Amino acid sequence: MIKIQNVSKVFNAGRPNEFTALSTVSLGISLQDVTVFKGPSGSGKTTLLSLIGCMARPTSGRIFIDNREITSLPERFLTEIRRTTFGFIFQRFNLLAGFTALENVMAPAMPTGEKYSSLRKRSLDILGMLDLDHKADSKSEWLSGGEAQRVAIARSLINNPSIIIADEPTAHLDAKLSAEFLAIMEILKKEGKTLVIASHDPLICDSPIASRIIEIRNGEIADNSAQP
């Protein structure tokens, strides 16, 4: 269970462009479920995702993952947790330019010092699972939209995370690719992974795999969402 207690995030505190992205958000996310944060852009979905995924610290409030508080951990431990527990799929994929698909998939695991041959094999296996092994040595700039999406998904899986976080994954995809994305998510759910997705795409919100939809508006949870 991921518990979020009274979390607020304020950017540029004390300066003229001060901006409150989230204010006193409290909720619980069950593991091995698919949770969707729904809301318009600017509502704070991305901020909430980054806080859950140990990418930033809240201005106030606490976050627990499996009863372990992560908000007070030093950066090194935070990075360790982020690397082993979470896999990220970004809105614009954010693949490393100039590197091949295989290198992109291997990248998150490089600092772990895993043996090169085993890391390479695992990466190829994941790419194979997503029907991309024939594109392993293609530079990321030369991949099509759908292929880049799958490389981004493969990259998020390399460290065997239990929680996958996706930020507006279908924002730049057509209906066909969006459907493909959902199909892959279904497979991951069946494997027992927790999925946290931020999206205002009805295709995702209305999908059968979405166990729970939480509405976020202006940095707060809308009234009709479930309680922790």
Added chain:
Amino acid sequence: MRLSTLFIGINAALVAAAFSLVVHAHVCTKNASLADARTAELVRDYGLTDLAVFTEANYTRHPTMTDLNTPFQDSPMSLEHFPSGSLLQPPSHVVEPYAKKY
């Protein structure tokens, strides 16, 4: 081939080559001592005092034997108009004794 292997390989080769220079220099120095000894004998027999490096004019040829006025021939501020003047300043034993006086 893994890029890091290539990187380490190339750099190891370069560093090894650099160290081989040290060995080469050491070997050559040992071999050259004979030629040096012969040259030194020449210096002793002929009574030489200077290297034959700046042969462009008779007053640049023997820097150790220069008169005081040689470096300042045309005017006190014009030290040299030969290229060798930018490589070798007036020897201290020419300039110092007079500089000390004042």
Added chain:
Amino acid sequence: MPKSIERQLHLIDFTVGSILRRKGKNGALLFVYALVVFILASVLFFTRSLRNEAASVLANSPEIIVQRTLTGRCQFIPIGYADSLRTIRGVLSIKPRLWGYYYDGGFGANYTIMVPLDDTMKQGTIAIGSAIAKLRKSLLGDIIPFTGYDGNAQTFTVAKIIDHESALVSADLILMSEMDYRAMSGVPSGFATDLVLTVRNPREYATIAEKITRVLPDTRPIVKSEILRTYDAVFSWRAGIVLLLFAGTVLSFFIFSFDKATGLSAEERKEIGILKAIGWETSDVLAMKFWEGLAISLMAFCLGVLFGYVHVFFGAGFLFAPVLKGWSTLYPSFSLTPNINAGDMLALFFLSVVPYTIATIAPAWRIATIDPDSVMRS
């Protein structure tokens, strides 16, 4: 293989991939960097070798030379002055030295004509230096004419060509017998160009030199240590062109480092942001940047030193020839003894590799410590 080493290897994989991504820019940088190291290494090798050679060869120079000066200029010294000098305690022997210059208009060359200290040349013959033989294309047995001080022609047969291995001291020398030289140059008998003294105790050079000036006030003694000191200063980094070169090199390295240190391109920032977002720690990013700086600077250093060595010791420093030769027509072949000085190389290493590597890490520091969520919002 332990994890820590494997981790570094992964980071190096990534770094080299990153460098190869911009082959042109990094290639140019490597080339220019190596060129600067090459020039500086060449100068260091050349000057140190030359100074070593000078020191070892001129160690056999005359111990004290006594010249006579009138009106601030050098004059012939009466050989009779030797009698006064003999009274100085510590002086072992005194020999007259005869030498002078001869300008050969036909070849535009300045010769140094000398009589060997023990007058070992046969009359009518000369020995010539290797550069003269090369310039005039002379062979043994050739006859060379000179114009005497009185306008009369004098001819001499080449009996010996001095080995080019001694060219550094003998390239422009012509040796002849005393009688021939006096006849040609007009130096009157009873006079010599200068006097050469040998001394019992080398530590007494200064004392004896002082006594000489007291006994013979119109003379100027030149001591061996002064001769050696003069050539120690040749090509010294404090002098003229070499100073300019050093200053230029230091400036170059600072420019390289400054260019790196003043920040990363937007591309590099994005790359670091992504790396942090996917799980790289600050230390991983900095380690990668370290390898990047080291890769370029270490390669540039090694290449520069290697080519510098080859240039100086296999190529006789040919790039320096125009500077050194000046307007001379007689020029010794610089077959210098290869020599590497640890201090010089260490200094060069710390001047080139260290600042650049640090400069590569510095700007990344700020970027590497920002929160990874920045990439999510961009």
